[in-house]
Amino acid sequence: MLDDLDRPLGQDRPPPPDPGLGGWRIGALALGLVGAVVGGVSLFSVGDRGAGGEPEAYAVIQPAPPAPPPAPPAPAAAPKDVADAASAFDVENGVKVVRGDAGGAEGYVIHVPGAESASALTPAPDERLVEKSRFGSLPRRGRDGAAPAAVYARPLSLQPAFKPGTPRVAILVAGMGLDRAATEDAIRRLPPEVSLAFAPYGAEAGRQAAEARAAGHEILLQAPMEPFNPADSPGPHVLRVGDAARAIEDLHWQMSRFAGYIGLVNFLGGRFTADQDATQALMKELADRGLDYVDDGSSPQSLAMEAALANGVGFAKADLRLDAARGPAAIDAALFRLETLARQNGVAIGFAAGLPEASDRIARFAADLKRDGVVLIPVSAALGAEALVSSDKR
Structure with missing residues (x-):
């Protein structure tokens, strides 16, 4: 139409012939x-x-x-602590480590999807357990009596059930945070029951300590202490004898480097731990703050156990250095001795310096423990182990 x-x-008539458009048209x-x-x-x-x-x-x-181009989709609303944080890191399996203020405490907070159902490690820092200092945030006992040693430990719900008398092995791998690759390898490769100790000197100690806890490892602060040979001094802020006030100030600097640890383990410290006044002052400070202490077993003159017991500090001492001799065969032999000690005494604690070679052999050893009827436990579960052993034997 x-x-x-x-x-x-x-009109229906056809139009006349078109003479053409004029120039103006x-x-x-x-x-x-x-x-x-x-x-x-x-x-x-x-x-x-x-x-x-x-x-x-x-x-x-x-x-x-x-x-017009379509508008970009609106970003999903982020949790307040993530949105306000200075930076965030994705670790694995949806775990997010956030750096920023958490309950007024600077540090790294771990967000684990489904943490409530999985009984994951308590996020750190817990706002109840934070004290501000000129160096940064320090751990302390909460007003409700909560202690960092208990709150930050690997929960019992994550530990395997075992019958009384079952041999137990705890392993503490130290030197974390000093070598980035070795630290990440240990966090990834070692089973979560293995406890990790971080030195305060690592540039990324805070982030990596949070990643270790996100992976299920409870952590400790490896505190540098004065050795007998001054040439062996590991760095600044070493705890030294002769000036208790200065030693506590240096301890506060060390404590402020990262959050979430259950206690301290010595880094060197032959001279410091052999001094009664120095160890008493240290253990009193740990008792006030609700922290435990682990002796790496390197100094036979250490007075740490006596000072810890006198001040009510949770204490454990390593039975064996696992990587005193280098090489896979030597480390495997040390791990076999550790298992033998556990069978003899009910529980045994091994200590390693955190070299990649040692982490590899420990991971292999841990994979075979359950089959051999031995349970791997975190160091926190070995504190006061003498009482546990005695109850097993009754």
Whole structure:
């Protein structure tokens, strides 16, 4: 069907021959096209067509402008502690480690999907257990009596059930945070029942300590202490004898480097732990703050156990250095001796310096323990182990 433009004024007669457009019409049409393209204006002109006097319309049709690009989707709302944090790191399996203020304490907070159902490690720092200092946040006992040693330990719900008398092995791998690759390897490769100790000197100690806890490892602070040979001093802020106030100040610096540890283990410290006044002052500070202490067993002159018991500090001492001799065969032999000690005494604690070679052999050893009827436990579960052994034997 024809529309009104094809059949003007409803007349049926055919239009007369077109004599052609006049020059002014061509110019007007060209000008209209230019104007439509350049200025975006649609032109409409009306004139006579030929001698018949029939009105005629010319319209310049402007193409529709391109559709605007779709707006990007709105980001999902982030949790307040994540949104306000300075930075966040994705670890594995949806675990997120967030750096920022958590309950007024600077540090790293671990967000574990389904943590409530999985009974994961308690996020650190816990706002109840934080004290501000000029160095940063320090651990302390909560006003409700909560102690970092208990709150940050690997929960009993994550530990395997075993019958009384079952041999138990605890392994503490230290030196974490000093070598980035070795630390990440240990966190990834070692089973979560293995406890890890971080030195305060690592540039990324805070982040890596949080990653270790996200992977299920309870952690300790490996505190540098004065050795007998001054040439062996490991770095700044070493705990030294002779000035108790200065030693406590250096201890506070060490404690502020990261959060979430259950206690301390010595780094060297032959001279410091052999000094009664120094060890008493240290253990009193740990008791006040609710922290445990592990002796790495390197110094036969250490008074740490006596000082810890006198101040009510949870204490454990390593029975065996696992990587005193290098090489896979030597480490395997040490691990076999550790298992033998566990079978003899009920529980045994092994200590390693955190070299990749040792981590590899420990991981292999741990995979075979359950099959051999031995349970791997975190160091926190070996504190006060003498009482557990005695109860097993009754």
